[in-house]
Amino acid sequence: MNEQNAGGVRQRSVEIVVPVYNEAHVLADSIGRLHAYLEASFPFPFRITVADNASTDATWQTAIGLTHRLPHVHAVHLDAKGRGRALKHVWSQSTADVVAYMDVDLSTGLEGFLPLVAPLLSGHSDVAIGSRLHRQSAVERGPKREFISRSYNLLLKAGLAARFSDAQCGFKAVRTDVFRALAPHIEDNAWFFDTELLVLAQRNRLRIHEVPVDWVDDPDSRVDIVRTAVDDLKGMGRMLRATLTGRTGIAAVPRRGSAPQVPATRKTAEVTPVQAADASTSSRSDHLEYAS
Structure with a gap:
């Protein structure tokens, strides 16, 4: 993924994570x-990484199939749910300069992706x-979703x-070295993960760039609005106490202009698509599986 241009200079790279839970019916079309x-x-x-959050349908098998057909697609399986958990796992180990995520429904217009990541790459x-x-x-x-979003x-x-x-738009990116500094301080592994990331970034005087997007609501959204609202309020209380x-x-947050620090390889071993396919039919006793 970390390629060089004609002059031999390493090009900055991006890893896009798509967290999924029981999305076999839309996964192939969206990732394609x-x-x-x-x-x-x-x-x-x-690189596009499909992060399967303990799906119980054919999502993992579909993801493995995509790694066979599409050269830039990888897949990781976690045995526990939580969008924040998936992002924390993949982002922390990424070799890209910038890490991003978007929802599998692609509700946000893809033409907004380059404007999203360009200020981080520069x-x-x-x-x-x-x-x-x-x-x-x-x-x-x-109107209900609009009211809840604006109220939050x-x-x-x-x-x-x-x-x-x-805070909750499923279309975000962060410098990888910055995320590594923030990650140990992010406690939430579910929907409040986004808010916690942004609050920590603001408290540490990091620059947050906002991009206007074209967005179409997904009628098949799996979000439990009431439970998410309660968890968000609890998270806000925890962040307020932490602020006070x-x-x-966070002293170790890299500042703009500092050289990004990315590892040469992932800490989690990657496997070939054939190995991943074999692993998918096993008992999945490991914490996670990776297909590349």
């Missing part, structure tokens, strides 16, 4: 569309988020002095 779009128009080396910013609440965004969703972000502004506009006690300051 994403892969085709990036191959045709994205000017940097990239060193201008540290974290980037798609914002459905930006005045230039074009959003199609029901207003609570973040009032309770945590958030200066970012949309000074526990959100």
Whole structure:
């Protein structure tokens, strides 16, 4: 993934994670569309990693099949649910300069991806988020989801002095070296992971870049709105206490202009598609499986 240009200079690269849970019915189409779009128009080396969060349907087998057919697609299986858990695992071990994620439904227009990651690749910013609440965004969703989203972000502004506009949009990116410094301080492994990442970034004076997006609501969304709202309120209370006690300051956060520190290889061994296919039919006693 870390390729060199004609002059022998290593090109900056991006790893895009797509967390999934029981998405076998849409996975092949969505990853196929994403892969085709990036191959045709994205000017940097990239990897797409499907992160299977303990699916009980054919998601893992479908993901393995995609690694056979599409050269830039990899897959990882975790035995526990949680979007934040999947992102923390893959992002922490990535060899790319920038790590990103998007939802499998591709609700966010893909033309927004390069504007999302470009400021991170150039060193201008540290974290980037798609914002459905930006005045230039074009959003199609029901009034209930719109009300909940706006109310949540207003609570973040009032309770945590958030200066970012949309904490929960499933379209984010971060410099890999910055994420490694923040990751040990992120406690949530589910939906509040995004908010916690952004609050820590803001508290440590990192630059958060916002991109207006075109976004179409997914009617098949699996999010439990009530449970997620309760967990988010608990998370906000925890972050407020951490802020008041000074526990959100992180001394080791890299600053813009510093050379990104990425490992030469993943800590988790990668396996061939054939090995991964064999592993998928086993009892899955290991914590995770990886297909590349």
